[in-house]
Amino acid sequence: MEITIHEAQQRVDSWIKTIGVRYFSELTNLGILMEEVGELSRLIVRRYGDQSFKPGENERLLDDEMADVLWVLLCLANQTGVNLTEAFQRNMEKKTKRDAERHKQNEKLKEI
Numbered sequence: 001m002e003i004t005i006h007e008a009q010q011r012v013d014s015w016i017k018t019i020g021v022r023y024f025s026e027l028t029n030l031g032i033l034m035e036e037v038g039e040l041s042r043l044i045v046r047r048y049g050d051q052s053f054k055p056g057e058n059e060r061l062l063d064d065e066m067a068d069v070l071w072v073l074l075c076l077a078n079q080t081g082v083n084l085t086e087a088f089q090r091n092m093e094k095k096t097k098r099d100a101e102r103h104k105q106n107e108k109l110k111e112i
Contacts, residue, residue, distance in 0.1 A: 005085045012074040026079050033072040040065040 003011070016023055024032065043065050046053050053059055077084045103109055 005088060006083070009074050009078055009084060012071065013078050016075065023075060023079050026076065029072055029076050029079065033069065033076065036065070036068040036072055040069055
């Protein structure tokens with residue numbers, strides 16, 4: 001089942017208000033977001049980078065770590081009144097206009 005960003009924001013809000021009791025403060029959620037991004041980073045560094053997993057360290061699921069990051073970001077958007085659908089659309093337009101030729105001209109991105 002696919003859902004829109006708007007639907008995801010609504011589902012998180014409903015879950016928080018019925019199961020989660022209330023949102024953590026914005027500052028607490030910012031800290032949690034940093035923790036979740038760190039966990040995602042650790043996994044990617046070990047899976048795709050040069051580091052290896054330590055003995056006994058469990059290899060978490062990449063999709064679950066990404067979903068944790070998304071969850072907290074959705075919480076913060078809800079708390080601060082950000083419509084992520086509109087924000088994403090504006091951001092895509094900004095990037096498309098600003099970077100229309102930039103990456104095509106980047107020698108570092110040219111195929112070898």
